[in-house]
Amino acid sequence: MSKKIDERLPQNSGKGSGLKEYYAIKSPWEKMYCYRDAMHYSNRFEQVIGAACMQAYRIMIPDYRERAQLMCEDALARLVATNRMYGENGDDMNNMHPFMCGQFVGALIGDQGDDALLMCGRCQDFGTYRAEKELDVCDWDIVGSELCRATTMSLQGSAIGSAERRRPGPSMEYCMVEAKGCGDRHCRIVAENRDKYPMPEHELWESFGPVATADQIKYTEEEDCVKESMVFREECNYTFTNGTHLEQDSSSANMVTLSTSASLYVLPAINEAVRRGIVTREMADHILHCVCEAAGKAMFGERYAIKAARDWLGVPPEIGEDGRVMGGLVEMQLQSILCNYEVEAFNEKECIYVIDRSGLEITGCKELPQVHVDFWYGMVKTLVNAQWSLWEEDSPAGKLRIRIAKKIDKFC
Amino acid sequence: MYKNIFKYDEMKRSEHMAVRQTVGWYYWTHQLIEISGPDVVKLLEYLYPNDIGNIKVGRDRYTTMLNENGEIIDDVVIMRMAEDRFWISTLFLTYTDDWIYYHSEGYDVDWSDITDEWDMFAVQGPRSKEMVNSIVENPVDGLKFFSHEPNKIGDMEVLINRGGFTGEKFGYEIYCRKDRTDELEKILKDTAPGFEGKQVTEFQVMAWTLPTESGFYYMRDLAHTNPMEVGLDGNIDWEKDFIGKEALLKVKENGPEKEMVGFEVPEADIYIRSKQYGGPGEAVYIDGEEEEVGRVSKMVYSYVKEVNNGYILAKKDKLNVGDHIKIHGYDAVITEKKWI
Numbered sequence: 001m002s003k004k005i006d007e008r009l010p011q012n013s014g015k016g017s018g019l020k021e022y023y024a025i026k027s028p029w030e031k032m033y034c035y036r037d038a039m040h041y042s043n044r045f046e047q048v049i050g051a052a053c054m055q056a057y058r059i060m061i062p063d064y065r066e067r068a069q070l071m072c073e074d075a076l077a078r079l080v081a082t083n084r085m086y087g088e089n090g091d092d093m094n095n096m097h098p099f100m101c102g103q104f105v106g107a108l109i110g111d112q113g114d115d116a117l118l119m120c121g122r123c124q125d126f127g128t129y130r131a132e133k134e135l136d137v138c139d140w141d142i143v144g145s146e147l148c149r150a151t152t153m154s155l156q157g158s159a160i161g162s163a164e165r166r167r168p169g170p171s172m173e174y175c176m177v178e179a180k181g182c183g184d185r186h187c188r189i190v191a192e193n194r195d196k197y198p199m200p201e202h203e204l205w206e207s208f209g210p211v212a213t214a215d216q217i218k219y220t221e222e223e224d225c226v227k228e229s230m231v232f233r234e235e236c237n238y239t240f241t242n243g244t245h246l247e248q249d250s251s252s253a254n255m256v257t258l259s260t261s262a263s264l265y266v267l268p269a270i271n272e273a274v275r276r277g278i279v280t281r282e283m284a285d286h287i288l289h290c291v292c293e294a295a296g297k298a299m300f301g302e303r304y305a306i307k308a309a310r311d312w313l314g315v316p317p318e319i320g321e322d323g324r325v326m327g328g329l330v331e332m333q334l335q336s337i338l339c340n341y342e343v344e345a346f347n348e349k350e351c352i353y354v355i356d357r358s359g360l361e362i363t364g365c366k367e368l369p370q371v372h373v374d375f376w377y378g379m380v381k382t383l384v385n386a387q388w389s390l391w392e393e394d395s396p397a398g399k400l401r402i403r404i405a406k407k408i409d410k411f412c
Numbered sequence: 413m414y415k416n417i418f419k420y421d422e423m424k425r426s427e428h429m430a431v432r433q434t435v436g437w438y439y440w441t442h443q444l445i446e447i448s449g450p451d452v453v454k455l456l457e458y459l460y461p462n463d464i465g466n467i468k469v470g471r472d473r474y475t476t477m478l479n480e481n482g483e484i485i486d487d488v489v490i491m492r493m494a495e496d497r498f499w500i501s502t503l504f505l506t507y508t509d510d511w512i513y514y515h516s517e518g519y520d521v522d523w524s525d526i527t528d529e530w531d532m533f534a535v536q537g538p539r540s541k542e543m544v545n546s547i548v549e550n551p552v553d554g555l556k557f558f559s560h561e562p563n564k565i566g567d568m569e570v571l572i573n574r575g576g577f578t579g580e581k582f583g584y585e586i587y588c589r590k591d592r593t594d595e596l597e598k599i600l601k602d603t604a605p606g607f608e609g610k611q612v613t614e615f616q617v618m619a620w621t622l623p624t625e626s627g628f629y630y631m632r633d634l635a636h637t638n639p640m641e642v643g644l645d646g647n648i649d650w651e652k653d654f655i656g657k658e659a660l661l662k663v664k665e666n667g668p669e670k671e672m673v674g675f676e677v678p679e680a681d682i683y684i685r686s687k688q689y690g691g692p693g694e695a696v697y698i699d700g701e702e703e704e705v706g707r708v709s710k711m712v713y714s715y716v717k718e719v720n721n722g723y724i725l726a727k728k729d730k731l732n733v734g735d736h737i738k739i740h741g742y743d744a745v746i747t748e749k750k751w752i
Contacts, residue, residue: 095506097443129614237692241691
């Protein structure tokens with residue numbers, strides 16, 4: 001096949017905006033989206049992949065309690081370790097004062113992280129014995145309730161790690177008493193000190209509460225809810241601010257390129273399930289492959305979804321059902337998550353991309369590139385047609401080289 | 413139904429009222445920068461708008477720190493330890509340290525972060541002097557406000573500073589070396605009950621309820637304001653050159669655009685978004701009018717006055733004491749910015 005690259009935007013499309021931190025993304029047909037839209041797009045799309053991975057995980061461990069408990073244990077252990085290793089900079093960034101003793105400082109980390117992940121809302125309480133955070137938006141809300149439980153444990157882990165660098169103080173138990181992933185209007189974390197607010201002990205996975213201070217919950221009505229993080233809101237002067245005077249602009253929103261539900265929670269939990277012998281590596285990969293492929297196919301099962309995608313990419317009418325449409329979509333996603341790639345071929349016969357594998361791993365999750373390939377393979381079958389395929393081929397070291405072309409496969 | 417997180421909390425109440433009625437003590441270590449050298453006064457005079465050169469050895473001064481736009485970027489207490497050596501007590505070390513670095517070129521000074529060398533306990537309230545005198549070698553009777561002097565507790569070398577963040581007439585800060593912190597804490601814990609004292613453990617009491625009742629600011633309150641807007645311009649030394657002076661002179665000439673005012677909300681079980689938790693704060697409207705006249709900076713609770721109290725950063729001259737306003741549908745009244 002030809003390695004021809006049709007006339008199109010240069011290979012470094014997306015970098016042409018000249019903005020290093022607030023980059024725009026550009027499709028091969030010059031459809032351009034601003035930084036904010038790119039962040040929203042990638043944030044949601046990556047959680048669709050996370051949702052597929054969660055379904056795979058559910059097949060591997062059918063029992064809810066066992067599955068959620070493992071995920072919570074894994075999240076807690078990793079976040080404690082991560083915070084021990086890297087948390088000191090976060091302490092300074094969040095202006096944790098020396099006299100702030102105990103685990104309530106963990107709420108500062110969660111508050112900042114939420115806004116940077118476009119999970120907008122508000123801190124409602126911040127004290128030594130109680131803290132409360134309410135979210136109005138969470139793009140992770142489609143992944144599954146086990147994830148909501150596990151993210152609570154990541155807050156707990158951050159709190160434990162941070163408190164270890166401080167003068168000892170009260171411990172806190174973080175609970176997600178409402179979760180958008182369970183259908184609630186908000187996500188709501190309430191952290192309580194159990195000496196002051198006693199409650200029965202429970203297992204880690206039971207991190208939805210109840211809490212002792214339900215009568216202190218501040219519920220924001222629908223009409224007062226927000227849709228954007230502070231960094232994208234005029235009333236906030238496009239600046240995130242917390243109570244200890246951390247200020248961040250919208251460059252902080254690129255945290256969505258560093259943290260996804262699959263990379264941070266679901267795939268590590270699957271790895272832990274493999275490590276514990278609950279499932280073999282081969283079976284885990286097989287299930288992931290099957291589920292992600294099917295989920296990718298579901299993306300464009302309806303004709304209007306194909307039309308919408310083509311419109312979004314700006315695909316001209318003269319381009320019919322060929323792999324460039326899929327290629328364009330892959331490029332948009334890669335640009336959104338700041339993953340470098342090169343276009344080796346882009347024509348009506350084939351598209352070839354050489355992708356920086358580490359960029360697609362999203363903070364070191366080795367399984368994530370293959371998950372994307374499986375997902376994209378499914379997508380191309382419905383976005384273009386079943387003659388077309390997407391596969392990895394001849395990847396150089398450190399790269400993921402994918403080809404989008406027609407392919408007959410009697411065992412697909 | 414939502415219940416006020418302050419009003420019904422007996423722990424917060426007892427800690428707060430111990431400071432107001434007897435004595436409260438707490439771990440209150442701030443970040444500390446030690447700065448010294450032949451040009452130290454010259455540099456500090458340039459960095460801070462208030463007069464630094466006339467601080468006597470053994471005395472302290474509160475001052476804002478401004479950027480070139482005249483906006484407050486930190487508020488600190490400067491303690492003169494020797495003719496050419498000062499401590500700067502801050503809660504925003506990363507900013508302040510960078511600020512000194514960027515502006516110190518050409519000045520013969522040395523500075524370092526000594527936060528890890530010293531801890532500090534606050535002992536505040538009407539019986540604080542009695543309590544401190546009961547443990548120190550030399551009575552602190554003669555110690556003036558915003559003065560410090562070395563002392564001893566047993567064989568422990570300490571520095572006693574008279575001052576605090578509570579508005580109490582008598583309040584002391586005891587500095588000790590880090591390796592003696594546990595020992596000092598135990599002494600305070602054992603001594604306080606004899607003076608009907610109590611340990612303050614709640615951040616919200618230390619940083620919010622006690623200072624607000626006294627009209628003090630926590631740094632977040634001051635963000636993107638200038639000293640004239642928040643009433644901290646009284647001690648500015650206009651005769652000297654300092655960062656932000658040019659911008660501030662224009663504010664002086666034209667008048668400030670904003671001002672910080674106090675407010676109360678009589679209804680108990682209400683919640684109003686305020687900047688103390690981050691974010692923009694709730695918008696404030698005058699009864700019956702549509703124009704936004706300010707944003708809520710802080711809303712806590714006065715245990716002395718038994719009312720929700722706080723600050724609003726408002727457009728200048730839009731809100732006057734006694735005005736009735738609506739904040740998120742709740743009736744509120746504008747007050748002086750002090751409750752004790």
